[in-house]
Amino acid sequence: MNAQPGVGQIDRMRQEMERAIQRNIKGWEYLTSPGKAGGVCKRTLVEKRGTLNLYRYEALAEEVYRTPILFVMATSNPAYVFDLLPDQSLVEFMLNRGHDIYLMDWTAPTIGEKTLRLDDYVLGFIPDCVRIIQKETSEEQVSLVGYCMGGVLSVIYTALNSPGPVRNLACFTTPFNFSQFGAWNLWSDPRYFDVDQMVDTLGNFPPEMFVASVDMLRPVSRVTATVQLWDNLWNDEFVKTKRALDKWSADTLPIAGEYFRQTMKDIVIENRLYQATLEVGGRRVDVSEIRAPFLHVVAQHDHIVPYPVARELVEKIGSIDKEEVVLKGGHVSLVAGPGAIKRMWPKLDQWLAPRSV
Amino acid sequence: MAKETDDLFSVWRSLLQQWDAQANETLTKVTGQESFSREMNRAMALNLKMQGAFNEAVEKALVALNLPSRADVARLAEQLHTIERKLDALKAAPSLEPPAMPRTARPARTRRPPGERSDS
Numbered sequence: 001m002n003a004q005p006g007v008g009q010i011d012r013m014r015q016e017m018e019r020a021i022q023r024n025i026k027g028w029e030y031l032t033s034p035g036k037a038g039g040v041c042k043r044t045l046v047e048k049r050g051t052l053n054l055y056r057y058e059a060l061a062e063e064v065y066r067t068p069i070l071f072v073m074a075t076s077n078p079a080y081v082f083d084l085l086p087d088q089s090l091v092e093f094m095l096n097r098g099h100d101i102y103l104m105d106w107t108a109p110t111i112g113e114k115t116l117r118l119d120d121y122v123l124g125f126i127p128d129c130v131r132i133i134q135k136e137t138s139e140e141q142v143s144l145v146g147y148c149m150g151g152v153l154s155v156i157y158t159a160l161n162s163p164g165p166v167r168n169l170a171c172f173t174t175p176f177n178f179s180q181f182g183a184w185n186l187w188s189d190p191r192y193f194d195v196d197q198m199v200d201t202l203g204n205f206p207p208e209m210f211v212a213s214v215d216m217l218r219p220v221s222r223v224t225a226t227v228q229l230w231d232n233l234w235n236d237e238f239v240k241t242k243r244a245l246d247k248w249s250a251d252t253l254p255i256a257g258e259y260f261r262q263t264m265k266d267i268v269i270e271n272r273l274y275q276a277t278l279e280v281g282g283r284r285v286d287v288s289e290i291r292a293p294f295l296h297v298v299a300q301h302d303h304i305v306p307y308p309v310a311r312e313l314v315e316k317i318g319s320i321d322k323e324e325v326v327l328k329g330g331h332v333s334l335v336a337g338p339g340a341i342k343r344m345w346p347k348l349d350q351w352l353a354p355r356s357v
Numbered sequence: 358m359a360k361e362t363d364d365l366f367s368v369w370r371s372l373l374q375q376w377d378a379q380a381n382e383t384l385t386k387v388t389g390q391e392s393f394s395r396e397m398n399r400a401m402a403l404n405l406k407m408q409g410a411f412n413e414a415v416e417k418a419l420v421a422l423n424l425p426s427r428a429d430v431a432r433l434a435e436q437l438h439t440i441e442r443k444l445d446a447l448k449a450a451p452s453l454e455p456p457a458m459p460r461t462a463r464p465a466r467t468r469r470p471p472g473e474r475s476d477s
Contacts, residue, residue, distance in 0.1 A: 016366055049442070059463065063467055063468040065466065065468045110431060111427065111428060112431045112432065112435035139466070182389070186393075189398075192395045192399070193398045194402055198405060200409075219385065220377060220381055224377040227373060228373070353471075354470045354473075357469055357470065
């Protein structure tokens with residue numbers, strides 16, 4: 001926080017003293033109240049099948065665009081990051097701009113669901129949701145919006161069904177060239193990492209391990225974030241957003257065992273999606289088959305999916321109408337938080353609107 | 358001089374950011390080494406082996422005590438889910454559908470982008 005021009009030394013000291021007092025008052029509030037996040041907009045559960053929940057959001061505009069949107073979330077995290085807080089909800093923003101929105105959300109897979117494979121997500125859950133939306137809206141085509149590994153699922157589905165029901169495909173921070181992950185490549189080196197032992201012993205991949213591996217990418221950032229939280233305790237907006245995102249991170253879900261095994265072996269270690277040798281349900285996945293208009297929004301400071309991992313997706317996609325946008329922000333702040341409101345959300349609306357009529 | 362004093366708090370915040378960047382860089386040099394990956398995975402494999410052995414022992418003990426294991430309860434839950442799904446499918450069958458309820462009016466799907474709208 002820079003000193004404002006003309007603010008003298010005494011005023012600056014006074015400001016910091018006031019903030020120190022506010023920190024004590026609000027710090028108490030922080031410790032004694034639960035954080036809130038998710039569920040801003042009215043929605044209806046349209047389909048529930050095991051780990052899958054398909055929601056339809058209530059329209060906020062009197063007239064909506066013809067093509068409905070289906071948000072596809074990564075299976076490792078709950079989808080309320082799209083509908084985080086009042087005035088900080090991507091879903092609310094898009095509804096207000098006249099889009100008709102459906103969302104695929106996940107609950108923790110049960111022990112019985114450890115057998116779910118990539119095929120179940122790409123050939124089962126996504127097509128089923130698309131069929132339901134087609135029936136509900138009487139529209140043949142749907143726009144898919146996928147985030148991170150939700151983007152990977154969306155890309156695979158679109159590639160296997162091209163031309164097909166996907167009218168537009170938008171992805172956020174979607175990994176593609178998995179050989180460029182750096183530290184994660186090293187930690188998952190099959191000479192040292194035995195994914196079979198892990199899945200056979202644990203069933204589903206535990207969220208604590210996933211969060212720990214993300215934390216290890218920036219080992220001290222959790223400490224810095226706590227100090228920054230203390231520094232900003234006087235700032236209600238900062239605290240509200242930070243708590244909501246911390247809650248979202250703490251709500252990380254287990255990953256279905258077989259899906260994790262298949263993803264690690266085929267997509268991460270052998271990089272088959274990138275090499276166009278991945279097979280799902282006995283069919284080869286080649287992203288150059290995709291013809292739907294494509295948008296890839298990537299974050300400049302994303303340390304989870306660094307730019308080299310995401311960069312080549314737009315290049316390899318077969319669509320003529322395709323675009324990559326690099327925006328300021330990190331892996332999460334690209335889609336949620338004050339920066340996203342100004343940068344990514346308007347871009348998504350402006351890109352989808354003319355392609356949804 | 359006054360400016361430096363004014364910026365004292367900013368300097369502290371900037372130092373915090375610098376420390377974050379430098380400490381992360383230093384530590385990721387350690388975690389980015391092959392030996393780190395090897396030892397971390399070795400420790401994890403050992404942990405998983407112990408956990409596997411423990412799970413097996415508990416499973417055997419539960420069988421001896423004639424008690425259901427977590428896997429048994431999960432199988433039962435899965436069977437219940439299957440019944441639920443079948444009931445849902447039956448409810449959705451046309452012959453069992455309740456008389457048509459007036460559907461909440463949905464907005465028309467005729468929206469045009471701002472630049473193309475006649476009213477804008």
